[in-house]
Amino acid sequence: MENTYITDLLHKHFSHDILEKETGGDILTVIVTSPVIHDVIRFLKETENMNFNFLTDLCGIHYPDRGLPLGVVYHLHNLSENKRIRVKTFVTVSNPTIPTVTDLFSTANWMERETYDFYGILFEGHPNLKRILNVEYMDFFPMRKEYPLEDPTREDKDDRYFGR
Amino acid sequence: MTDILEDKQYTTLNLGPTHPATHGIFQNVLTLDGEQIIDAEQTIGYIHRAFEKIAERRPYYQITPLTDRLNYCSSPINNIGWHLTVEKLLGIKTTKRIDYMRIILMELARITDHLVCNSVIGVDSGALTGFIYVFQEREKVYEIYEEVSGARLTTNMGRIGGFERDFTPKAVQKIRAFIDHLPKVLVEFEKLLLRNRIFMDRTIGVGPISGERALNYGFTGPNLRAAGVDYDVRVMTPYSSYDDFEFVIPVGTQGDTYDRFCVRQQELWESVKLVRNALENLPEGNFHVDAPQFYLPPKEAVYSKMESLIWHFKIVMGEIDVPVGEVFHSVEGGNGELGFYLVSDGGRTPFRLHFRRPGFIYYQAYPEMIKGGVLSDAILTMSSMNVIAGELDA
């Protein structure tokens, strides 16, 4: 399956919502607007010639300097033709809402919960969107770039000795 | 009759997080009707260590020790997978010798992983003997690791662009002795369990999953193959010259505990074959590529030569230029497709590094697999899924 075939077909169906496509990297990458992400994933999964029937990975990403800082990255895999595609979508921090894909892939359940836990991205229609790895009373989203990595309760690490 | 049903009460049982049969720390709140499982609710995250956040603060070189601690039953696969990812980003092409050395170590790691998992299935079904037999063999693999990298469990093996040193003659001798002896132990182990009536009754039809559901749940590795789908990253997208070798992908039919056991057992034999083939055909050559800006110079040179000292400092401090870009690379880990999604903005650390942890992804199918079964089968199902806590919680 050629990259151009996929992008042409996507353009035909989602002409205005395809923001960017990049064929130079290791995997064909398509950036779409957030409201149509569910439709794009379903199109890629269920269209006969596409058949991207395996969700390899779903994760968040945070670019603090961009207009739409929070992103979600989907890696889909067509197992019969061994073709991978990467789909990205971006949202704002004030309204980080995108549709869930749990109805298409059961595996997206925990991946979306993890993304919510790390980045605070709200997946609309998710059956059980709550924190998965961190403690439930945590009041921030730790993977966002502005939060520190270090444990705040350490007293033996004096910043003066570490150049921080 | 209806009145009785309406009054029916279920037992809630808290399995974990420190239950001995849960191998680490998974919590399952089970709703039981007598001994039958009606519902299960999972809680994970009890050893969440923030790998991905740490990875954003460490130079590429220092992320290898983190990968050790993901799936600690087969850490060389994680190390080498990470090195392959970075090499893909940097565009480094490795030589055949490096590839073959990597195959040997990755297959040895697969052997330890499968040995632990299969012997623990035995333990959970009440057969401790097999565990003690094969753990003796696992110690021998650890001795090989020590010979190659200096560490037993968290190996931190290899470097970006090859290995820190060549296989010593003693290492080659140890690998050879190991693959000559392991088949005898495997035969013995299989005699104990494979056609054992009690073991078969305990495992056949326990915790089944269909191929279709398994794909929907993102299963990979032996668990997916036991359900009848022949997806193996080593064959589908060969890395590290796996395409030079011929090996069989064992496939099950039922996707139950027994099939998972058998698939792993068969993979052990294939791994032994792969190690033997790679060792016999190990080409001559250098054990690392010529890439001074990424590959650490030898320690003797660092202490005696100015140039080497500068490179050493630059690499360790992450003061080297890394291309901007993003790559996804996956390897066939001990329990499934281990993926690394790496985004680089050209800085000293990755901008974002996400691990596709197979254990995290397929463990969410556990309630579906145990529903309707009895409690003791749930324990067996869990041990046969090979969920590793460090990888699950990242």
Added chain:
Amino acid sequence: MDRTIPTYNKVEPPDGYTAPGIFATSFDKVVGIARSNSIWPLPFATSCCGIEFMATMGAHYDLGRFGAERLSFSPRQADLLMVMGTIAKKMAPVIQQVYIQMAEPRWVLAVGACASSGGIFDTYSVLQGIDRVVPVDVYVPGCPPRPEQIINGFMKIQDLVVNESLRRRYSPEYRELLASYGIM
């Protein structure tokens, strides 16, 4: 037939007074010897160090030689809490609860860098050493420690056990120590 008992299989008697048919020593010492050679450990294995603990229990290293053959997965019957692996903040209340459930006298062995100090994981989610929630007797460094190190740490615990006074657990200092962890 040689009927002498091999020395490696017996415990040396404590200091005391012998006379024909009697042996007098202090009760503390006898109890200490008995305890130290039949410690029931509770393996609280969470991650990598737990795998090394499995090797320690295996045939090659065999912790059973030190009288710790019987693992007690129930805290009620355990003497020694062996914490092996990273303890996240989510896990901290659990480990304290397990410690509270153990009967006196109880000892704690922190195996590995993570349990001792948080190790390489100085992160928002990891407890920086289990000594923030429970008192620890012996720390074993290493990431992970080799089985020999774990055995050495265990032998250090045995030394503590054999020399412990029977009154220690009733002393005000000990009560104060527990109170400082919020355990009464």
